Amino acid sequence: MTILDAHLHLPYWGTDIDDKSRILLAKLDEHSIDYGIVIADSLGESTIGTSEEIVRLAGKEKRLFAVIGVSPLAGINLHYVANTLDQKRAVGVKLYPGHEPFTLEDSRLIPLYEELEKRRVPLLVHTEWTKDGKAVPHPSEVARVARKFPDLPVVVCHCWKGNALEAVATVAGLHNVYYELSSMLEGDAREAESLLSTLMQKAPSRVLFGSDYASCELDGQLEKLSKMVRGDARTKVLFENANKLYRLNV
Numbered sequence: 425m426t427i428l429d430a431h432l433h434l435p436y437w438g439t440d441i442d443d444k445s446r447i448l449l450a451k452l453d454e455h456s457i458d459y460g461i462v463i464a465d466s467l468g469e470s471t472i473g474t475s476e477e478i479v480r481l482a483g484k485e486k487r488l489f490a491v492i493g494v495s496p497l498a499g500i501n502l503h504y505v506a507n508t509l510d511q512k513r514a515v516g517v518k519l520y521p522g523h524e525p526f527t528l529e530d531s532r533l534i535p536l537y538e539e540l541e542k543r544r545v546p547l548l549v550h551t552e553w554t555k556d557g558k559a560v561p562h563p564s565e566v567a568r569v570a571r572k573f574p575d576l577p578v579v580v581c582h583c584w585k586g587n588a589l590e591a592v593a594t595v596a597g598l599h600n601v602y603y604e605l606s607s608m609l610e611g612d613a614r615e616a617e618s619l620l621s622t623l624m625q626k627a628p629s630r631v632l633f634g635s636d637y638a639s640c641e642l643d644g645q646l647e648k649l650s651k652m653v654r655g656d657a658r659t660k661v662l663f664e665n666a667n668k669l670y671r672l673n674v
């Protein structure tokens with residue numbers, strides 16, 4: 425079976441981009457993962473690769489695809505984003521609201537949403553629960569953006585791990601929200617199991633496997649997943665859904 429990991433990062437260790445990409449590719453080989461989507465950092469300089477570095481890497485490695493990282497705090501170069509997408513050198517754009525101090529409804533993001541919606545290119549959104557028990561971004565904020573831009577595919581990375589079931593209930597019913605399992609299969613995966621049993625009934629074509637390597641350990645994740653979803657459902661989660669959403673044609 426073909427396996428596509430829809431959420432990868434270069435390791436923060438390794439001497440340079442070439443060395444880091446060798447480490448990543450060796451890890452994919454170790455787990456028989458055929459293709460990977462590598463997500464860039466949103467900052468000007470990064471140990472896990474800037475957008476330019478990840479785009480260049482994906483241009484060299486046929487198995488890898490790039491997601492650009494942007495931030496309204498650093499200023500978004502829309503010209504660069506649009507050109508890179510049009511040249512098919514990246515397959516998505518990621519925002520880190522909460523992780524960085526801005527919200528999804530920041531007016532500076534509207535031109536970005538319009539560019540992505542026009543092209544039907546996915547917007548990836550970092551989601552999490554803060555230590556004081558707050559969902560960031562709030563699921564209703566994601567829901568408002570998804571409703572306002574109905575042709576914009578919105579990928580919720582990490583599915584608000586920690587209180588996933590409650591959070592995803594808020595965006596349930598929105599046809600353009602996708603659920604990406606990054607970090608949920610690391611360690612204790614009971615939450616992932618109950619989330620998957622809900623999602624595979626309600627949105628079986630919008631669930632994506634992502635490991636969040638090298639932020640997370642990849643070992644054991646695929647084994648856990650294969651016990652939770654079987655047959656055609658597994659093929660969808662591990663490959664078909666992401667291949668279709670990101671239009672990778674692999």
Ligand SMILES: [Zn+2]
Binds near residue numbers: 636
């Ligand atoms: Zn990540």
